[in-house]
Amino acid sequence: MGRSPIPYVAILMEMPTYESPYITQSSHPLIEDAFTQSDYAINITDSMGAMVKVNEAYLRLYKFSSEADILGKNHLFIRSPITPDNLYKNMWNTIASGKVWRGEMTNCATDGSDVFIHLTISPIRRGGEIVGYMGFSINREQQVLMERQLFHANKLVVLGTLGAGLAHELNNPLASILLDAEFLRDFLKGAHRAEYQEAASSAAESVIRGAERMRRVLEHLLFYSKKDSGTATSTISLRQLLDDSFLFIERQLTSRGITIDIEMDGEYFVSGNRTQLESVIHNLLGNSRDAFSPSTSTAKRISIRSYFVEMEQLVRLEYWDNAGGIQTDVLSRIFEPFFTTKGGDGTGLGLAISKQIIAEHGGSIECESVDGTTRFTILLPATRLPKS
Numbered sequence: 321m322g323r324s325p326i327p328y329v330a331i332l333m334e335m336p337t338y339e340s341p342y343i344t345q346s347s348h349p350l351i352e353d354a355f356t357q358s359d360y361a362i363n364i365t366d367s368m369g370a371m372v373k374v375n376e377a378y379l380r381l382y383k384f385s386s387e388a389d390i391l392g393k394n395h396l397f398i399r400s401p402i403t404p405d406n407l408y409k410n411m412w413n414t415i416a417s418g419k420v421w422r423g424e425m426t427n428c429a430t431d432g433s434d435v436f437i438h439l440t441i442s443p444i445r446r447g448g449e450i451v452g453y454m455g456f457s458i459n460r461e462q463q464v465l466m467e468r469q470l471f472h473a474n475k476l477v478v479l480g481t482l483g484a485g486l487a488h489e490l491n492n493p494l495a496s497i498l499l500d501a502e503f504l505r506d507f508l509k510g511a512h513r514a515e516y517q518e519a520a521s522s523a524a525e526s527v528i529r530g531a532e533r534m535r536r537v538l539e540h541l542l543f544y545s546k547k548d549s550g551t552a553t554s555t556i557s558l559r560q561l562l563d564d565s566f567l568f569i570e571r572q573l574t575s576r577g578i579t580i581d582i583e584m585d586g587e588y589f590v591s592g593n594r595t596q597l598e599s600v601i602h603n604l605l606g607n608s609r610d611a612f613s614p615s616t617s618t619a620k621r622i623s624i625r626s627y628f629v630e631m632e633q634l635v636r637l638e639y640w641d642n643a644g645g646i647q648t649d650v651l652s653r654i655f656e657p658f659f660t661t662k663g664g665d666g667t668g669l670g671l672a673i674s675k676q677i678i679a680e681h682g683g684s685i686e687c688e689s690v691d692g693t694t695r696f697t698i699l700l701p702a703t704r705l706p707k708s
């Protein structure tokens with residue numbers, strides 16, 4: 321027979337009573353200590369956003385020497401110019417309606433350095449009315465640093481996998497460059513120059529074409545592997561990104577009679593590397609430009625639409641053209657490195673690298689083609705909500 325369990329009440333009765341010196345006090349000093357010493361940076365504001373109290377971690381995070389430098393000031397005084405208005409608007413709408421706001425943002429320390437934080441703000445209520453707000457911040461600096469290192473390491477892996485294709489891609493033009501150059505050397509030494517004039521000029525042409533192709537392949541890869549361009553991340557307005565991507569190519573499109581319409585149902589922001597994301601759009605535009613036949617009788621159109629996908633907090637960019645579409649057997653290969661239907665005029669790296677760039681930004685890119693039209697759908701995590 322097992323022992324009958326000792327009633328819980330009996331255990332409590334056997335325990336020595338501990339008279340906490342604090343227990344009867346209305347404001348527990350431990351609460352004050354916990355607030356002051358918390359590893360989270362905590363700030364409390366009144367209902368208008370004026371600072372009422374901050375803890376030590378908050379002072380350390382923004383490099384303030386004393387709480388007196390902060391109290392009474394508006395919470396925006398640590399604001400960094402790279403954090404868009406939209407974020408604050410959304411934050412205030414959320415907390416003023418009594419809900420908790422969570423998000424990531426960049427603020428500015430007193431020495432001007434960026435502070436990356438994850439912030440949670442909870443409204444404080446008294447008698448049903450919001451009397452203030454409490455913010456909890458964690459410093460994301462280490463995480464951001466690690467993300468950047470990973471970002472770079474990932475690119476190196478991609479370059480590694482591209483290596484085999486690259487060797488093949490450069491070897492072919494190199495072999496013909498060497499042959500042609502040898503021919504040219506012998507021609508210049510030879511007595512029958514007039515006889516071989518035509519062959520010599522075609523060899524020179526071939527040298528130029530081969531070298532030009534190698535230059536293009538290397539240009540793509542060098543751009544992609546550049547450490548600086550790969551790590552500089554910022555919050556980017558999608559509209560701005562599209563406008564900048566058009567800069568160097570717009571005239572090539574309009575001069576070919578291609579009309580472009582862009583429709584966005586709000587202002588969206590994504591976080592990432594501006595140059596790389598621009599190169600994705602730029603390549604899509606270049607591909608459409610190349611696909612339109614000069615003799616087509618239908619109106620040449622490129623259309624770009626963007627939407628906000630509330631559920632997943634994603635920005636959806638739909639890029640569409642009616643340049644003739646892509647055959648099924650080609651469609652299944654367009655994201656392969658070095659796959660091109662443009663012969664010597666294309667490297668076939670545009671979409672392969674674009675896919676990688678989008679993946680590194682936490683997104684996806686897909687392509688479908690029906691009835692002479694091509695549609696690329698890009699999904700990217702939205703860093704900010706659209707304007708309400």
Ligand SMILES: Nc1ncnc2c1ncn2[C@@H]1O[C@H](COP(=O)(O)OP(=O)(O)OP(=O)(O)O)[C@@H](O)[C@H]1O
Pocket residue numbers: 603606607608611641643644645646650654655659660661662665666667668669670671672694
């Ligand atoms: N909008 C489009 N319409 C028709 N075909 C397309 C379109 N976009 C891409 N393609 C096809 O996909 C292939 C691969 O595109 P990708 O951008 O990767 O390389 P590329 O354009 O051939 O070379 P590069 O980007 O170096 O100029 C193209 O050669 C083309 O056949």
Ligand SMILES: [Mg+2]
Pocket residue numbers: 603606607666670671
């Ligand atoms: Mg291309």
